[in-house]
Amino acid sequence: MNAPARRSSRNVIHPVVLALGAALLLAGCGTTKDAKSRDDIASLKTTHLAFIDEFTEGAGKTWDDQQLTPRTAAVELQFTNAEQYEATKKKDARRSAAISNLHSQFKKNVKSLESGKAFYRPTFAARLKDQVAQNYDQALRGEDLR
Amino acid sequence: MASAFDDVLDGIKDESVKAAKDQLQSLLQQARADSSAFAQKNAAALEEWIVELSNGDLNQKEFNELVDAQRAAAEQFVNTQAIAGQARARELTLTVLDIAVKKVVPVLIAAI
Numbered sequence: 001m002n003a004p005a006r007r008s009s010r011n012v013i014h015p016v017v018l019a020l021g022a023a024l025l026l027a028g029c030g031t032t033k034d035a036k037s038r039d040d041i042a043s044l045k046t047t048h049l050a051f052i053d054e055f056t057e058g059a060g061k062t063w064d065d066q067q068l069t070p071r072t073a074a075v076e077l078q079f080t081n082a083e084q085y086e087a088t089k090k091k092d093a094r095r096s097a098a099i100s101n102l103h104s105q106f107k108k109n110v111k112s113l114e115s116g117k118a119f120y121r122p123t124f125a126a127r128l129k130d131q132v133a134q135n136y137d138q139a140l141r142g143e144d145l146r
Numbered sequence: 147m148a149s150a151f152d153d154v155l156d157g158i159k160d161e162s163v164k165a166a167k168d169q170l171q172s173l174l175q176q177a178r179a180d181s182s183a184f185a186q187k188n189a190a191a192l193e194e195w196i197v198e199l200s201n202g203d204l205n206q207k208e209f210n211e212l213v214d215a216q217r218a219a220a221e222q223f224v225n226t227q228a229i230a231g232q233a234r235a236r237e238l239t240l241t242v243l244d245i246a247v248k249k250v251v252p253v254l255i256a257a258i
Contacts, residue, residue: 094229098222105218112211124208127195131215134187135222142226145233 037095038143040082041102045136047075048106049129055113056125063118072110079103098139105135151193154200184223188216 051071083103086096109128113120120128148156155167177189195212198204204212 094225094232097225101218101222101225105215108211108214108218112207116207121208123198123203124212127191127198127204127208127212128215130191131212131219134184135215135219138184138219138222138226142222142229145226145230 032090032092033143033146034089034095036085037082038140040085041099041136041139041143044075044078044082044102045133045140047078048102048109048132048136051075051106052109052120052125052129052132055119057119057121061119065117068110068113075106079106094142098142102135102139105132149193150197154197157200188220191216 054071055068079099079102082099083096086092086099109132152171155171158167174189174193177185180186191212195204195209199206199209
């Protein structure tokens with residue numbers, strides 16, 4: 001008579017075991033805080049927004065292809081350094097995705113300047129900066145939530 | 147009172163895009179009413195760009211670039227939401243275990 005009851009109780013996973021399993025799973029996901037990663041993203045935000053400002057129409061500015069190349073290289077180096085730092089430690093797929101997204105956004109901005117061979121117009125630049133800032137703010141929020 | 151955005155959409159008389167126009171208006175209305183500030187802000191920005199596109203303050207290339215930038219920000223938002231979910235789950239599992247083992251149980255054992 002007791003056998004079925006015993007078998008059914010054996011099949012139920014104890015909540016503590018479930019919690020431990022979930023804890024182990026989460027521990028393996030590796031979304032941990034890292035002050036340097038956060039600083040890298042914050043610094044990239046400042047640099048990226050300044051880059052947009054630098055390549056926006058303004059009094060006395062004249063377009064020069066030679067100016068874009070070194071400025072792009074400097075920002076690219078900053079992205080590379082941030083990505084290399086991430087590669088030196090435990091893989092965090094969410095953080096890598098966040099930085100990759102920001103880097104891709106920067107590359108698109110450069111490509112647009114290269115193809116247009118002209119400064120951004122002020123209205124567009126203001127709207128673009130809003131979107132780029134929003135993207136960085138989300139990435140920084142992700143750092144703060146960890 | 148109709149907004150500048152509604153006026154722009156009302157100005158589109160092409161019947162072939164009526165369904166898309168209605169869907170866009172409906173989705174933007176939902177986004178404006180959404181509890182997420184992110185969704186509200188994006189809806190407002192998109193409406194603003196459409197108005198600016200219609201009056202020439204933005205050209206099509208600029209508009210497309212802004213849409214791409216908003217798409218990237220939206221993907222970032224989704225990534226951040228996943229981190230938030232993970233952080234919450236961690237709090238409900240690892241943190242709860244830590245508190246039980248390090249704070250509550252020692253006091254309990256000491257009292258036995």
